Amino acid sequence: MDDIELACTSSDGCGAQEFRNQMDTLPDIHNQILQLLCTRLSDNSIMVLQEELQLMQRSSYYLEIQRDDLVPTADQQQNTLHLSDSTVWSLIDQRRLRHALTQANTQVKLLLTLLGLLYQEIIRGCRELEAFILKYNQGLVGSDTAASMQQRLQQTLQYVNDFERRMTQNLGPLDLQNQLIPNTGNIPIPQLSASLAMKMPVIFDRSESCVTSNSVYLFWEVAGKQFQESNQPFEIHVKSLNPTIDGHGQFYKLTCQSYNIQVNNLISDRYYQCSVKRIDAVNLVYGLWIDSIILKTLDISK
Incomplete structure (x- = not known):
């Protein structure tokens, strides 16, 4: 009779196989974590993330109004309207402007809060990964740690990617519910859009x-x-x-x-x-x- 490969027929056999599989993956997880701690999560990289976060938190944010009904020019600043201009100020509905400023303020606060939370999660993940490396080198890591560390590794890497993407992402236009200049029906009104600018x-x-x-x-x-x-x-x-x-x-x-x-x-x-x-x-x-x-x-x- 030909030999056949039997599947696990008992919970003990399956458990032993799973234990061996987890122990076999530990060196790979150790190497992946070590590489990440030496590159994107090194002390210098974390310091850079902290400095970028502080710059964002300490920056000033402004509401910019652009005319969309003009042909784009080489100098885009020509299409940007300044609220300090008396003519622009007289045309804009003040209630709608206050709403736009409040909306912009909320968007900035949400962005800074999100960046702060992502940074905290990155630091927390670093500490857990460093603790794993220390225990691994001391031979104190068990098979039950493999899955949790693999998950923590992926989560921390995702937090870093999200943080970096948010830092480089344009603040983008504001989705205004109403035009800042109301349409009276008498004369054509300029089409305006609003966006955030950072200094x-x-x-x-x-x-x-x-x-x-x-x-x-x-x-x-x-x-x-x-x-x-x-x-x-x-x-x-x-x-x-x-x-x-x-x-x-x-x-x-x-x-x-x-x-x-x-x-x-x-x-x-x-x-x-x-x-x-x-x-x-x-x-x-x-x-x-x-x-x-x-x-x-x-x-x-x-």
Whole structure:
């Protein structure tokens, strides 16, 4: 009689075979996890993800209005309407504009919340995968770990892919329920669309900012930019941290369109808190970041 290959006829036999299969896959899972921890989940890669998330969280987001009924030009900015323009402002229905700004604010908050949750899951996954590598090297990993680690590996990799896709994905147009300019039926109205624009956060250049006995020299830049945007208005606050006897400290609120400023008439040997941010615009929908540094004026008695 020809020999035939019998299938498992008992639960014990099937269980033993499954145990051997799981143990055989452990080295492969170990190598896959180790490779991922050395590449896309390395300490440097995680630091990059954290920095990208912080940039998104500290950026300013604006509602931009474009005309869709014009022929596209080489300079697309010509088709972008500025809400600060009095003519545009008079045409737009203010109730609909407020709704669009609220909608844009919600979209930004949802995006930042999602990115934050994805980052937390990536960190949690890293810790579990690193713990598995440590136990594996100590010979403390059992067969029951194989399936769970394979699943955690795939989940963490998916979180990384989702995070990177969201970071590079255009914020996209807003799906407005109503046209911002109501149709009165008398004259043709321009066809408008709305989208979100992002500007990187403003940060002090701490290596350049300095003091004398009665002045501070402040320098700042746009994070992640190799060039300086022109005609960008900034708001600077300089506040004394050493109030005078009557309880009031010096406070300066200044605006400028350059990337540096000199503040004079300060008191020597005093601490001053200096802050910089972009000036709030009418189309700003989200922007919480304000960079601050503390500088001390020189003591002229020394």
